[in-house]
Structures are given as structure tokens and as C-alpha cells.
Amino acid sequence: MSNVNTQLFYAKHDIITKEMEFVANSEELDVNLIKNEIKKGRLIIPANINHKNLNPIGIGIATKTKINANIGSSSIENCIENEVIKTQTSIKYGADTIMDLSTGGNLDEIRKAVIANSCVPIGTVPMYQILHDLKDDILNLSVDKMLSTLEKQAKQGVSYFTIHCGFLLSHMPLIAKRKMGIVSRGGSLMASWMMHHHKENPFYSAFDEILDICRSYDVSLSLGDSLRPGCLADASDDAQFNELKVLGELAKRAYDKDVQVMIEGPGHIPLNQIERNVEIQKELCNEAPFYVLGPLVTDIGAGYDHISSAIGACVAAWKGVAMLCYVTPKEHLGLPNANDVREGIIAYKIAAHAADIARGRINARVRDDAMSDARYAFRWEEQFSLALDSDRAREYHDESLPQDVFKGAEFCSMCGPKFCSYKISQNIFKEYKGA
Template identity: 75%
Template structure:
């Protein structure tokens, strides 16, 4: 429990950025520093600078603080959520359990159907990692399902309600301005962001500016009260390779940079959401542009997917782009499941998506030379060369799957001590042959 907050309950502002700017190292910062192997002062200074965030709503008391930023390890997010066609609290809790078991660093509840308040409350109560939302989905619900009924009062009321529940970060589509609509018309796939498309519908119906942009200061005030971090949404992210890095995407990104500075002025933590579909040769450029436009605020990217034809396997196509993105500066990767573009993920899809992205994030940490990142890989190499099968299982990102595949053909316990697997058998194992050569010829 984050009991340190009790000692600051009378503080007017209780955001991590506020304390960092005052030179105060909070217990959350100390915890993050220990987990990350960083100097607590570095954590504080990076938060004060805006390059690192600790998304931890003051009302989510049992959350384990974690860091997203250039100085910390690359993180992954798992999306869960009900839909109008499939809504079940127990099903969402099962997804939370799967997310926690396999190592998601944050969870986003993207529910659009069922009792949204009850689902969110259950998810937050069950989760020890930060929970994020896209409030627009609830706002539509609270507007009777008609985007044209949206008002700033309803919008702010919904944000306040979710903040009180303990949501640690909001995806807000505040950077999509009315004047960007002509850029959308040039695209092959228009707007693929659900929140972005709803915002476009409202703006075109009333021919008025984005209400999230107009009410941004009021939104910041809510975030400031509860220490809700902002995940500034990329409404105009590319939904296909054809639209990648176009005028629509980059115009919005510039506005997100302006909104970042405004948030920092009010001590609100910020990360920036990034592109969805990007050719592999453009991924590095996208990472560098975000750092330039958005003042090195943490970049939170969806994929990016490096091809459009991997339906059913988009967890693979996106993990390729995610690894490269993490290598070149992305701070958190939003996972993609095999169901992307096809349907609502179930618990097993969540597992597959998380493991794909744990691979991508770990690969990025190794590529960036993070201290100790490769230690587990070296330990795995030693276990393999020593035929220590149980050690190999325990070191794997998915121990259950590793053991399951090994035991498909050699399930008996005796084979856990065997100096071979079913791939090469006892006579063709290269490790064993090498060891015999070393022993027989006294090679050191």
C-alpha cells in the first residue's frame, strides 16, 4: 500500500511531477529506482524534466509503481475490454489475471459494452499494475450512444468519475483539430482510431473545434487532482502502410507537443501515443520525430505493424516494428494480439500478445545496452549447454509453454535430466558432440 500518500493528504497538488520539481523523492520514485536499478535522484530529475512518468493515481493504493521513459526498461501494455457483443466482468478479470501472470506492465480497459463502471471498478480493484482508459468510450455511453449529444460538462464529469475510481492514465484525443480534416481525405484508410473517428464526427456535425482541445485546461485540473497521467492519443495514426508518416499524422503530433508543454506547466505527467502501421524503414524516423516534436516525452507506440497482410498473425508483424521502435527510443509498447483487425481477444489471445511484446521489449533493451538486460539470456545459454531443462523452463518468458512443447514428445521426468531433446535425439546433439570434443582433446 502506498501509505506515503497519507503524509501528503493536505497537499494542494499530489502529482509525481509536482514533487519531483520540488526536489522531493517520493516512495514511489524510490520503489521504481530499486526495481529499475537506477539512482533515485535520476528518477526524480527525469520526472521533473518530463522524460519519465510514474502513472499511479492516488486512489489506486495497491498499485505497484512503475516507470515509463527513456531511462527505464522498455514496457508493454495489454489491452482488455468488453464490447457491445461480448460483455462479462469475469471474462475481463480472467484477462487481467493473464496479463499479470505473463508480465504486462500496464493494462488498458477499453470496454465499450456492458456495465462500464462496474467493469472498470473490478479491473482496478484486481490489478496491481496501472490501469488506463479511453474516456471517450464511456462519454458516448453517458451521452446515450449519440456522439452529437456530447457536451463539455458530460465529458468532464466522466473524466472526474474515472479519476475517482483510480484510473492512472487517460488516452485523450485532444490534438486532432478541425483544420486537419482535409488531410484525412487524402488517405487510403481515413481515421482508424475509434476515439478519433468519434471526434471527427462531432466536429463535422457542429463544425466546431475539438472539445477536448477547447477544455484541455479543465482536463489538466482533473488530472492534477488525482495524479492521472495523460496519454495524448494519436487520432490520426496510420491504419495502413500507405498512410504512414503523412501530413495528417505529423500535424497532429506537433499539436501533441504543444499540449505536452501545457500539461507540464500544471505538473501533469504525459506520454505520447504513436503510429499503428509503418514500414520498417520508417520506424526509426518516427521515433526521432516524436522526440523532437514532443520534447522527449515518453513515446507509447501501437506496434507499429510493418505489413498489412498478416491477419491472424499481427502480433508477429507488429512485434517486429515494436522491437525496432523500442530500440530507437519508444518507452512503452502497446501489444497487438492475433485477433487484431478480426475480433475481440480472449484470455489466450492476451497471453500470446503479451509474450510477443515481452520479446520485443526485451530485444529493445538488449539493443539499447541497458545494464543487466542480457543477464537472463546468458543464464539461459548456460542452462541449455548444461542440459538443465527445468532451469530453461524457469528462465523462459512463458515457462508453461516451454515445458508444454518439450513434454509433447518427452513427458517423463527422466527426460528432464536427458542430454538431448526430441529434435536431435541422443546421437545428433551439437552441444553434446562439442562437449565430447572438448573433453577428448583437452581443449580449453
């Protein structure tokens, strides 16, 4: 293992790093605020020392809401080039981090290619590689195999691991009461291992060794929610909150060893329960950054779960969640392609941005105000550039008015030249100015 100090170590010793300065400049915040938030455990900068082309980002309540894009191969589709395209698409449309959740093909080479083509932090769920290397026989999992996989990925430049370490053997009876049991892949694998061996979760038992690896490369931990609810009926139950309590205890242990940590959250949650979930997480986890999947606020949005989840994500971020894990239209249905990645990212960029405005983030509304000015003045090219998805805005405008002359027109195809409210308003003000 290498000998390195982490961003948390430096913050505790009141040392400002170049990563802290980069984040402060990009967020338009004082660097001492960034340092102090890291020092409190309320902000992390996932920045593995081996990810050489990384542009650091801050994840925490003091910074803008971040979004993560999940990509990855499967046993059915495992082309390295496709994962590179998904990586490039994620960055183009604004993902702040990318998780490589590959489960099929040459996982080491896929991960290597993803990291090489990414300027944003890359996260993984090491359990997927462990299972792959064990030829899908989770019962043969050993602590040595687990730790060697983590260190291999750390050496490659992975900036954060999702590990399912808070799911304990004592939680198993709580799951029996659920409609959908365990929906986390990592959680279900741990359940199989624990029930077969009648032993405690090895990620929990070997947590100190995991922290040693993370500290050696400044890998952050995303403490995974194995027992997140997979449907509204299971939301906010004893299984979910008992695991969350354990995650809070583990977060404190990580903090004591100078390892940066964030907490993963649900899942499927009714809209009216989201704020309570955020408050409970803050209380149990010492306000460590909260990173949630959605949450989806309905179970019947198949094909449109990027929308049903973005609704929940916006509320969650408004109430204090630091990072949102996107959901694509393919959620529950299949492996997303590059276009699905685009759709999921834009839905979540909208949710994150709306939440930042609601939370009064510094300069959060500047772009919106510029868009309003451009719309009222019919500056079409400026409108395209200000849109979260510039390509889509241009595509839709040009479906009916593709000629260049219409880029200077004072109307669009919805109202036409005679019924544009902007133009009518301008004419009224011009005619009756001073009246």
C-alpha cells in the same frame, strides 16, 4: 476534487517519493536519475492516489521498455469475469500496464473489478464510456459530461487517460487524401462531433479543465493519436505529423501544470520509416515518453498481426520508444480472449527485451546468459523458469518427452541422444582437453 501533488510536482521540487524509490529499486537505477528524468518530462510514473494495490512503474527512455496490454468488453461480449481473467492473464505474463477499453456492459463495474485485480497501472479511453452513457449518440457530447466522466474514472483509480485532444477541425482536409481515413475510434467520434457542430475538438478546448482533474488525482495523460495511419499507404503523412505537432504543444501545457504526459504514436509504418517517426516525435514533443501501437510493418498479416507488429515494435523501442502497446493475433478480426492476450504479451515481451539488449540496458542480458548456461548443461527445469513463457516452454518439451526422467536427460526430441551438438561439443572438449 482532492488536493494532491503529482510525481512531476515533487520532482520539480527535488523531492523523492516512495513511488520514485520503488521504480529505482525495480529498475536497478539511482533514484536521483529517476527523479531528474521525471523533472525533465522524459519519464512518468502513472500512479493514481486511489489505486491502493499499485506497484508503480516508470515509463521513459531511461528505464526498461514497457508493454501495455489492451483488454475490454464489447456490446457483444461483456462478462465482468472474463475481463478479470484477462487482467490476471496480462499480469501473469508480464504486462506493465493494462488498458480497459470496454465499450459494452456495466462499464463502471468492469473497471472497478479490473482495478481491484490489478497491481499494475490501469489506463482507459474515457470517450468510450462517454459514448456508452450517451447511448451511442456522440452528437450530444457536452464538456460537462466529458469532465464528469474523467473525474469519475479518476476517483475509481485509473492511472492514465488516453484523450484525443490534438485532432483539430483544421486537420479535416488532410484526411481526405488518405486511403483509409481515420482508424482511431476516438478520432472518428471526434470527427463526427466537430463536423456536425462546426466547433473545435472539445478535448482541446477544455484541456485546462482536464489538466485540473488529472492533477487532483495524479492521473497521467496519454495524448492520443487520432490520426495515426491505419495502413502503410497513409504512414508519415501531413495529417499524422500535424496532429503530432499539436500534441507536443499540449504536452508542454500539461508539464507546466505538473501533469505527467506521454505521447501516443502509430500505427502502420513501413520498417524503414520507424526511426524517422521516433526522431520527429522527440523533436516536436520535448522527448516526452513515446507510446506506440506496434507499429505494424505490413498490412497482410491478419491472424498474425502480433508478429508483424512485434517486428516494428522492436525497432521502435530500439530507436527510443518508451512503451509498446501490444497487438494480439485477433487484431482487425475480433475481440481478443485470454489466450490471445497471452500470445500478444509474449510477442511484445520478446520485442521489448530484444530492444533493451540492443540499447545496452543495465543487466538486460543477464537472463539470456543464464539461459545459455542452463541449455548447455541440460538443466531443463531452469530453462523452463528462465523462459518468458515458462508454461509454453514446458508444454512444448513435454509433448514428446513428458516423463520426469527426461527432465534430466542430456538431449531433447529434436536431436535425440546421438545428434545433440551440445553433448558432442562437450565430449570433444573432454577428450581433447589439454591437447
